[in-house]
Amino acid sequence: MKKIQDFNVKEYKWLNDSSYVIVLQSSYPIPEIKPGNFAEIAVPNASDVFLRRPISVLDVDRELNTLSFYIKVVGKGTKKLSELNIGEKVSIIYPLGNSFSINGIQNALIIGGGSGIAPFVLLGRKLQEEKVNVTFLFGARTKEEIVLTEEFSKYGEVISTTEDGSMGEKGLVTQHSVFKGDFPFDKIYTCGPDPMMKAVAKIALQKNIDCEASLENMMACGFGACLCCVTETTSGNLCVCTDGPVFNSKVLKW
Ligand SMILES: Cc1cc2nc3c(=O)[nH]c(=O)nc-3n(C[C@H](O)[C@H](O)[C@H](O)COP(=O)(O)OP(=O)(O)OC[C@H]3O[C@@H](n4cnc5c(N)ncnc54)[C@H](O)[C@@H]3O)c2cc1C
Ligand code: FES
Numbered sequence: 569m570k571k572i573q574d575f576n577v578k579e580y581k582w583l584n585d586s587s588y589v590i591v592l593q594s595s596y597p598i599p600e601i602k603p604g605n606f607a608e609i610a611v612p613n614a615s616d617v618f619l620r621r622p623i624s625v626l627d628v629d630r631e632l633n634t635l636s637f638y639i640k641v642v643g644k645g646t647k648k649l650s651e652l653n654i655g656e657k658v659s660i661i662y663p664l665g666n667s668f669s670i671n672g673i674q675n676a677l678i679i680g681g682g683s684g685i686a687p688f689v690l691l692g693r694k695l696q697e698e699k700v701n702v703t704f705l706f707g708a709r710t711k712e713e714i715v716l717t718e719e720f721s722k723y724g725e726v727i728s729t730t731e732d733g734s735m736g737e738k739g740l741v742t743q744h745s746v747f748k749g750d751f752p753f754d755k756i757y758t759c760g761p762d763p764m765m766k767a768v769a770k771i772a773l774q775k776n777i778d779c780e781a782s783l784e785n786m787m788a789c790g791f792g793a794c795l796c797c798v799t800e801t802t803s804g805n806l807c808v809c810t811d812g813p814v815f816n817s818k819v820l821k822w
Contacts, residue, residue, distance in 0.1 A: 577591075592634065592660070594631065603668050604691070608660065609659075621649070624637070625662070638683065665812060674701060676703070677703050681707045683760075684764075688720065689723075692720060695723065702718055702725045704724055707729045716738070740767070753777060756777050758782070769820070779817040782814055799815070800822075
């Protein structure tokens with residue numbers, strides 16, 4: 569069940585000049601968090617950032633009562649969250665949204681770009697527990713934007729593409745050689761910019777493979793009240809915050 573809870577900033581780790589991991593700690597127990605769940609984080613002391621910001625849970629430690637978030641600075645809210653003092657109070661509503669499904673699969677391909685890598689630490693760990701072979705394919709403009717590879721490699725092989733060729737194969741994720749020749753995967757999970765997810769969904773359709781996409785539509789309330797996050801599906805308009813953020817790509821009318 570979702571709750572509003574105060575956390576304190578425990579630590580920051582900058583990964584490059586525009587993204588960081590923030591660890592928040594609570595004095596109270598943390599409920600179960602499923603891969604794909606997100607939180608609505610209030611930005612403290614910021615009168616010009618009124619709405620909470622939706623951010624996927626990167627990791628959880630239920631012994632230390634900590635939640636971690638991977639955040640890319642794109643505007644005022646994500647910048648102000650990077651400037652809090654250690655110990656400062658942050659209110660969050662969580663856990664929100666649905667989660668990825670893991671049914672009888674053997675080889676999963678996880679494709680992420682931008683802030684869309686965030687839900688995949690919890691997913692990779694869960695898939696490993698379920699004895700599923702995991703390959704992570706991450707795409708970015710340059711090698712500096714490919715981050716947290718050490719963490720992801722605990723759960724599977726990490727491969728990548730960069731647009732400038734500075735790491736992995738040169739090009740876009742959908743141009744990676746993993747899509748050529750034998751394709752051992754029976755499930756694709758993806759999160760990142762819409763054009764990337766659409767291209768991935770198209771490949772999944774061509775290969776007749778199940779694909780789940782976690783959408784990052786803009787949100788306000790985060791729990792189904794304002795309808796500002798709707799996406800068009802084969803079942804009509806659905807709220808990304810409550811019916812998603814994870815959808816089977818076949819139902820999405822992008
Ligand atoms: C379910 C969900 C999970 C998310 N998880 C993460 C995460 O783990 N890490 C992370 O860094 N970000 C994540 N995001 C995106 C994040 O919520 C936005 O980047 C953030 O709200 C922007 O706030 P801001 O105040 O910094 O930017 P704003 O000042 O609000 O906007 C700055 C610019 O970013 C654009 N923008 C704002 N929100 C989005 C969005 N959702 N998608 C695309 N463009 C946007 C605006 O149009 C504007 O151009 C997630 C979004 C959703 C819906
Ligand atoms: S963000 Fe308000 S209904 Fe989804």
